[in-house]
Amino acid sequence: MHELSVTCSIVEVVAESAKGRKVNRVTVEIGELSGVVAESIAFWFAEVAKGTEAERASLDIRRIAGLARCEACGAEFSTPSMFTACPCGSYRFTRLRGEELNVKSIELEEVS
Amino acid sequence: MCTNCGCQGDAALMTDLQTGETRTLGAADQAGSSDRSPAHAPHSHDHSHLHGHSNEHTHSHDHGDDLGHGHGGAVKIVDVEMRILAKNDAEAAKNRAWFAGREILALNFVSSPGAGKTALLERTIVGLAGDPPLFVIEGDQATANDSERIRKAGAAVVQINTDTGCHLDAQMITRALSALKPSLGALLLIENVGNLVCPALFDLGERAKVVIFSVTDGEDKPLKYPHIFRAATIVLLSKIDLLPHLDFSLDEAIMNVRRVNPEAAICKISARTGEGLSDWYSWLRREAALARQAAFA
Numbered sequence: 001m002h003e004l005s006v007t008c009s010i011v012e013v014v015a016e017s018a019k020g021r022k023v024n025r026v027t028v029e030i031g032e033l034s035g036v037v038a039e040s041i042a043f044w045f046a047e048v049a050k051g052t053e054a055e056r057a058s059l060d061i062r063r064i065a066g067l068a069r070c071e072a073c074g075a076e077f078s079t080p081s082m083f084t085a086c087p088c089g090s091y092r093f094t095r096l097r098g099e100e101l102n103v104k105s106i107e108l109e110e111v112s
Numbered sequence: 113m114c115t116n117c118g119c120q121g122d123a124a125l126m127t128d129l130q131t132g133e134t135r136t137l138g139a140a141d142q143a144g145s146s147d148r149s150p151a152h153a154p155h156s157h158d159h160s161h162l163h164g165h166s167n168e169h170t171h172s173h174d175h176g177d178d179l180g181h182g183h184g185g186a187v188k189i190v191d192v193e194m195r196i197l198a199k200n201d202a203e204a205a206k207n208r209a210w211f212a213g214r215e216i217l218a219l220n221f222v223s224s225p226g227a228g229k230t231a232l233l234e235r236t237i238v239g240l241a242g243d244p245p246l247f248v249i250e251g252d253q254a255t256a257n258d259s260e261r262i263r264k265a266g267a268a269v270v271q272i273n274t275d276t277g278c279h280l281d282a283q284m285i286t287r288a289l290s291a292l293k294p295s296l297g298a299l300l301l302i303e304n305v306g307n308l309v310c311p312a313l314f315d316l317g318e319r320a321k322v323v324i325f326s327v328t329d330g331e332d333k334p335l336k337y338p339h340i341f342r343a344a345t346i347v348l349l350s351k352i353d354l355l356p357h358l359d360f361s362l363d364e365a366i367m368n369v370r371r372v373n374p375e376a377a378i379c380k381i382s383a384r385t386g387e388g389l390s391d392w393y394s395w396l397r398r399e400a401a402l403a404r405q406a407a408f409a
Contacts, residue, residue, distance in 0.1 A: 002279060002313055005277070005281075009197055009199065010196050012199065013199075014192070017190050017192045028196065035309075035312055035339040082339065083338060101195060101313075102194065104192065105189055105190060105193070106189075106192055109188075110187060
């Protein structure tokens with residue numbers, strides 16, 4: 001449900017950076033453990049971008065896989081889900097990657 | 113927040129139960145109330161997460177193989193490098209600094225609908241009996257029913273109706289604070305919209321999230337909604353007076369909480385019988401003391 005508000009925030013950030021210029025492409029990073037469904041963002045984007053600088057922009061979504069460092073054994077391990085434990089069995093770890101929700105870059109059309 | 117689809121903010125209403133005044137939380141109100149908003153915190157807030165430096169550079173590359181768009185000229189790439197929720201996070205940081213400066217303990221209560229958030233707040237208002245003074249912000253899609261209950265229980269309360277919105281955001285809290293004006297050293301209890309999904313993502317500036325996990329839910333709730341359980345500082349297993357009538361396994365439920373959040377405090381309570389509430393009040397008073405100390409840290 002919150003993907004609609006997240007998409008609104010993406011368009012807002014894009015519009016602020018574009019400052020009235022036409023946007024061709026928007027690149028966002030969405031971590032696989034961010035709690036946001038990337039497909040849903042893609043679905044809402046065209047609708048939310050209507051009437052803004054990003055109206056005709058394509059959306060490039062980069063998915064970022066989960067990675068964590070174990071506090072018990074120190075190993076880095078991939079975390080495809082929220083409850084992936086370290087191979088050593090520990091649930092105490094620091095998440096390194098996978099929770100990203102970033103607007104990475106935008107590509108503007110040069111008017112020259 | 114979004115002027116295109118009205119998904120947040122524009123359709124939201126705020127009702128001050130003390131005065132009976134209702135107003136919309138739209139864009140115009142935002143400008144008008146900015147001087148009364150609690151943004152004048154004596155602490156500078158951390159915006160290390162805001163990378164507002166738009167790095168612009170021009171690329172002259174032809175798009176011969178790139179079929180994404182059909183122009184042939186130069187394009188400019190702007191490295192935005194900004195968190196999508198940066199605006200909410202910045203507003204939340206302002207709220208957090210405002211709370212810290214006033215030694216206020218702010219808690220964000222989250223659960224599925226009907227898990228007993230309002231009942232627990234009513235009971236807590238009576239149980240703490242004004243020590244520390246208690247203020248409430250109620251979030252629901254519609255109606256002021258919950259805030260009426262809170263007012264009757266004896267606390268000052270502001271109701272936010274999010275309309276189509278599925279969660280409270282930091283800006284709604286900022287506006288509610290300007291109406292509620294919680295006092296120095298107060299306890300501010302924010303009851304979020306009944307939803308275990310969306311509130312996980314939106315920081316309100318609270319010191320801790322309190323997740324209420326009713327024993328009438330399944331034991332696997334933490335596994336189904338891991339984000340919110342992971343964000344919890346304390347999980348309250350509620351309605352334990354009903355356990356004799358249910359097949360609910362407390363051990364399994366607690367094990368599932370531990371799987372997603374090994375650090376969370378867990379407390380078993382019944383707002384109806386009062387069982388476990390003294391532990392809950394002790395936790396609250398301890399956190400309130402920590403919030404007061406943090407003001408001088």
